[in-house]
Structures are given as C-alpha cells and as structure tokens.
Amino acid sequence: MKKLLSIIILVGLVASLVACGPKGPQLGKEEVAITFWHTQTGGNAKALTEMVNTFNATVGKEKKVTIKEEYQGNYTQLYQKILAAIQAGSPPDMAVAYESQIADYMKANAVIPLDTYVKALPKASLDDIFTGYIETNKFPQYKNQMLSFPFTKSLLVLYYNEDMLKEAGQRVPTADKPFTWDEFEKAVMACTKKDASGKVVQYGLTLGLDASTIDGWIYSRGGKLLTDDNTKVRFNEKPGVDAFALIDRLFKGSYAYQTKGYDYQADFGNKKVAMFFGSSTGRPFVKDALTDKDTKKERFKWGITVIPQSDPAKPVTVMYGANVTVFKTTPLKEAAGWEFIKWFTDTPQSVKWSITSSYMPIRKSASQNADLIKAWETDIQGKQAFDVIQYSRPEPNVRGWQDIRTILEDALQSVMSAKATPQAAMDAAADKANKALEEAK
Known part of the structure; x- marks a missing residue:
C-alpha cells in the first residue's frame, strides 16, 4: 500500500x-x-x-x-x-x-x-x-x-440498560449530567451478577476493538492524541494510560468481556450486559435486538448518552x-x-x-x-x-493516522488479554505510531 x-x-x-x-x-x-x-x-x-x-x-x-x-x-x-x-x-x-x-x-x-x-x-x-x-x-x-x-x-455514545442500572442502585446518566469515570466503574461492577457457582451471568460492560472509542476515552479524560504540530502522539500520557488501566481492572475482575463484530447488540438485547460504547448510528439495530418478536415491545428501558467524563461540566466525545x-x-x-x-x-x-x-x-x-x-x-x-x-470533537486527520488506528487497537487487545500492562501497551503503541507519522510525511 x-x-x-x-x-x-x-x-x-x-x-x-x-x-x-x-x-x-x-x-x-x-x-x-x-x-x-x-x-x-x-x-x-x-x-x-x-x-x-x-x-x-x-x-x-x-x-x-x-x-x-x-x-x-x-x-x-x-x-x-x-x-x-x-x-x-x-x-x-x-x-x-x-x-x-x-x-x-x-x-x-x-x-x-x-x-x-x-x-x-x-x-x-x-x-x-x-x-x-x-x-x-x-x-x-x-x-x-x-x-x-x-x-x-455520527458520534461515540454510551448505550445503557436503564432497568439494570436502577436495579443495581445506580443513577441514569444524561447528556447534561454524564457519569464520571469513577461512577461508571462502580456502575459496571454493580451491574455484574454471578450465579451460585461463581459464573458471571450478567456483565456490566462489553467491549470490541475500535480506535475511535479509545480516542473518545482519552478526550473525555482531558487528554490529547497528538502534539500541537501533529508530529508526535501523546496518547501514552496519563489520560490514555488511565483509560487502559480501567479496562485492565474491569477485565481482570470479570466485570467486562470482549465481543467481536456486532455481537454486542444481541448480547445487550438479551440482557447479558448492561452497557457498551458504540456509534449513534447503531441504535436501530440495537432496538431490533431488544424488541420481542412476538409482542413487538422492547424488553427493557434503554438509552444513549455522552460517554463518562473526568470533568462532567465540560463533556467531550468523538465524532466520526x-x-x-x-x-x-x-x-x-x-x-x-x-x-x-x-x-x-x-x-x-x-x-x-x-x-x-x-x-x-x-x-x-x-x-x-x-x-x-x-x-x-x-x-x-x-x-x-x-x-x-x-x-463531539473530531479525530486527527493527519497522514499516517489510518495505520495508527490499528496500532491503538492492537494495544487495547494486549491489555484486554492481559499480555501487557496499560503503560507498556501505550508506550509500545506510541513508538510505533511516531514511526508511522514520520514515514507518512
């Protein structure tokens, strides 16, 4: 190429x-x-x-x-x-x-x-x-x-099962009062259920591999993806590492799991999981997944809103x-x-x-x-x-970012599969990304 x-x-x-x-x-x-x-x-x-x-x-x-x-x-x-x-x-x-x-x-x-x-x-x-x-x-x-x-x-949003949140004693986030990241972590944990044998029967969160979602996490924590001159990446700074650290905790604690493709839509509709990050354009497919085919009624109350924030007074998400x-x-x-x-x-x-x-x-x-x-x-x-x-805020439009998206997704995969620590994953990704930016000049 x-x-x-x-x-x-x-x-x-x-x-x-x-x-x-x-x-x-x-x-x-x-x-x-x-x-x-x-x-x-x-x-x-x-x-x-x-x-x-x-x-x-x-x-x-x-x-x-x-x-x-x-x-x-x-x-x-x-x-x-x-x-x-x-x-x-x-x-x-x-x-x-x-x-x-x-x-x-x-x-x-x-x-x-x-x-x-x-x-x-x-x-x-x-x-x-x-x-x-x-x-x-x-x-x-x-x-x-x-x-x-x-x-x-479209834009990156948080999909949530309102009934599950309320049942778990958690508040329902809104655009003018989104979750903080701490509230989100607590909600994910509270919505996770296990049966008598200790097997998880309901998760708080499911994740796929998507670079835009990672970008959104970093933006929402006050971080930056690139230096002001667009020559180096900054996603391995504290906001990015903190974002991966949260995912690391949720996966190691069995509060979250990985899905492939669009499987998360069916899982959400079948009440296997309480929340997921996704595109606003996915809502008709989600609606179809949670609608009872016989009664034509939705199985539970649900909604979408801005993703969790470090500073709820200044919310940011990704547009794409x-x-x-x-x-x-x-x-x-x-x-x-x-x-x-x-x-x-x-x-x-x-x-x-x-x-x-x-x-x-x-x-x-x-x-x-x-x-x-x-x-x-x-x-x-x-x-x-x-x-x-x-x-919503746009993602970088510099040459080389197409390759960097894959680099970020690989880094997230290494954290979800416990093959790398959040800091190590981000640092390795940053090294590869900076080379991609240099080669794309």
Whole structure:
C-alpha cells in the first residue's frame, strides 16, 4: 500500500500544481454527469438512490447535472479502489471518505480544496452547521484547507440498560449530567451478577476493538492524541494510560468481556450486559435486538448518552463518520459535485437522510424540523444522540493516522488479554505510531 501511495504521489505532483481553489464555471450551459462512489448498503443505499434521483429530477435538471452514484464496497475497499484509480489517472468525480484517507489522496494532489465554495455559502447557512463537523474537514497539513464536507456523521455514545442500572442502585446518566469515570466503574461492577457457582451471568460492560472509542476515552479524560504540530502522539500520557488501566481492572475482575463484530447488540438485547460504547448510528439495530418478536415491545428501558467524563461540566466525545470529497477532474465537474453537496447537506435533505439512515443531521436547525421531531417520537434515542453532538470533537486527520488506528487497537487487545500492562501497551503503541507519522510525511 505504501509503494502504491508513493507512485500516486509522483503522478499527482507531475499532473498538476496545487490549486488555489475552485473557480466554478456556470452550470446549466451544457450537460455534465459525475460519478459518486459510496459505501451505503441495504436501506441506506435505497434512500441514497432516491435522494440522488430527486436531485437529478430537480436541481440537477435545472442545472444540467446528473449524479451517478456507485457502490464500491466498505470503506477499506473504497479506499483501495480510489488509490488505484488515482494511480491510473481516472479517479471518481466525488466520493465519501474518512479524514485520514483524504489526507492520503491530497498527498497525491488528487482532491480539490472546497474553501471557495464554502465561503460563498450565506453566513447563516454556514453557522447552522455544527462547528465540529466543519473543523474535521480542515487539514492542518495542507494549510488548513477544507478538503471535504460533512456527509454521514455520527458520534461515540454510551448505550445503557436503564432497568439494570436502577436495579443495581445506580443513577441514569444524561447528556447534561454524564457519569464520571469513577461512577461508571462502580456502575459496571454493580451491574455484574454471578450465579451460585461463581459464573458471571450478567456483565456490566462489553467491549470490541475500535480506535475511535479509545480516542473518545482519552478526550473525555482531558487528554490529547497528538502534539500541537501533529508530529508526535501523546496518547501514552496519563489520560490514555488511565483509560487502559480501567479496562485492565474491569477485565481482570470479570466485570467486562470482549465481543467481536456486532455481537454486542444481541448480547445487550438479551440482557447479558448492561452497557457498551458504540456509534449513534447503531441504535436501530440495537432496538431490533431488544424488541420481542412476538409482542413487538422492547424488553427493557434503554438509552444513549455522552460517554463518562473526568470533568462532567465540560463533556467531550468523538465524532466520526465519513465526509464527501471532490476529486480533481474538470472545473465543470468539480462545480457540479459541489452543487450536489450543497443540496444534499441543506436542512430538508439533511433531515430526510438522518431519518432514513440514522446518521446525525449536520445542521442545528434540524432540531426544529417537524419531520425530525415526529421521527424522534419513536426514536427517542435519536434525540438523545442529537443532544450529544455539541460535545463531539473530531479525530486527527493527519497522514499516517489510518495505520495508527490499528496500532491503538492492537494495544487495547494486549491489555484486554492481559499480555501487557496499560503503560507498556501505550508506550509500545506510541513508538510505533511516531514511526508511522514520520514515514507518512
């Protein structure tokens, strides 16, 4: 992969000079069709197709723009296909991508800055977008240029079984009064039950391997992932080590256990576990897992909220989810790509996409939309997640972070399996991560 990236970089440097920003030709004079690569499947894919068709029949028809959306597999597969397409000189016109992937594309000078387009938005429209969603698309390594725009956003939250917490004598956390980490640890222990033989029959917490969750733990403890100049990692400082130390205690005490894939959803639904960390987009799957198939009623009260905090007065969690980026093709296609982005992320479309996909709306005004308010009547946890957006912070978008995610997950695995102490795991991960950052320069 690194060899492929090196080839792509050379191609990009030879192909063009760094652009000052898109100038945007006038649309509507000639027909233009653009390809849009994405990762959506199932109901989300159907909803996206319907929205693309709506655009093509309305704004697209007026401005002679046709969007051709194409599924390209999961995010890793999409990333690999785009790298190959850039090398071949035939990238898509537009695609969804994570920030660290976009940083790789830009190293090859393959995407366009969107600053000129974004600055042309009315101030009220720009201010309506959650600040974090804008900031995550600005890339410090590239003069803080905006290389993408928010598209499918979600955030790290804590899922909890309200009935189990109350039965164990624990309070129910809320967005304005989240658990402290000490309260969380006590709640996990209190919710754990054993039978007469000493076998655990109900756990307080289940965990999978996810770098974003680790990042969230560190943020919520007041820690930083990188130095201010983005050249070294800082996750092996006290906040990161304390986060791993908690996991170490919970696993050694049999209060927590590891699950693979999405098994935690079924375990939560079957009342095997009281809490887990997950994406806000997972709530329809969780709801399905805990709904009785015969009565169609939920088996227990549950909710989602911001993750535990060292300072509940200043809560922080991780935002994630892909953005959309526009590749360097022709000025006309680039302008057409932005026209679709602008339409898709306006409040009516943002609300519709949120309702159908369970992603978070990117605009504050969505909370006043009648359709979304109606949807929240049966998706209470959707409103709970929306209330957490204001506390979300983006993860690093520097080159090399894609590799660092795997390094962090390996470190967590070593702690959960008792193969390394929290400090040793974090220090070893930091050494590897710093090398990854150096190699990615």
